[in-house]
Amino acid sequence: MGNLIDLGHGVRAAVTERKGGVSQPPFDSLNIGLGSGDSREAVMANRARAAQELGFDVDSVVWMNQVHSADVLVATEPGGVGTCDGVVTTRPDLVLASMAADCLPVLAADTEAGVLGAAHSGRLGTANGVAVNLVRTMVDQGARVDHITVFLGPAICGGCYEVPPELQAETAQHTPEAAATTRRGTPGVDMVAAVTAQLRRAGVADITADGRCTLETPELFSHRGGAPTGRFASFLWRV
Incomplete structure (x- = not known):
């Protein structure tokens, strides 16, 4: 179903994989x-299966x-929080989810x-600093930057994520670490390197x-690997 990560003090993260559900090709x-x-x-059945396997409602x-x-x-409540790409909660009974199929999931906790x-x-989102905005919102809700632990989920790597030169320049405008060279020698974007650099500069x-x-990982969904395709989820919760 996926891997389980212990972030300490009763906080866990998990990344689901392709297998174990009911969706058809x-x-x-x-x-x-x-x-x-x-x-x-099918999706609702898969969500229920994943939650049951990971041990939350x-x-x-x-x-x-x-x-x-x-x-x-x-x-402040479960269900749909609205249109956004980052969510923060202080409620101990809520589980946060980020879905992806090449993009970078960012899970953060001040335990x-x-x-x-x-x-x-x-x-x-990387170009515009969604991960930094996430940290700022967490601080607004009572977190301390120096107490925040971040887990970055799977994402397309800089060696595979080929983009036109203008998109590379746009992404790296404020974060030079985003610029990468693919294995084909073409312009690329490294979202893990970029977000890591952004978070470190944020403290x-x-x-x-x-x-x-x-x-490169068959166990995970990849939009570039074959669209249309599904989405895996990165979950964060307290036990």
Whole structure:
């Protein structure tokens, strides 16, 4: 179903994978994304399966309507939080979710203050600093930057993420670390390097990364690897 990450003090993260669900090709099989083109019934069944496997109530999950923005909202109830690409909560019974199929999931926690945050950092979100906005919103809700731990989920790597030169320049305008060269020697974008640099400049020191490239990992959904396709979810919750 996926891997489980212990962030300490009763906070866990997990990244789902392709297998273990009911969706038919090309969304096979544990597709978590409603906007992917898959049937709603299959996606809802997959969400319930993933929650049961990971040990939380699917009705406690907070879902974002992700649009590649840098907007961050605060969730006080489960369900749809609204249109955004970052969400923060202080409620101990809520589970935060970030969906992706090449973009970078960002999971953050101040376990002492009880503030959790999740973001979806695609190329545009990375260029516009959604991860930094997530940290700022967490601080507004009582977190301390030096107490925040961040886990970066799987994403397409800089060696695979080829973009036109103008898009590379746009993404790297404020974060030079975003610029990469692909294995083909063409302009690329490294979202993990960019977001890591952004977070470090914001004062976050404790950052770990899943490290898998979605395009190179068959167990994960990849939009560039074959659209249409499903979405995997990165979850963050307290136990």
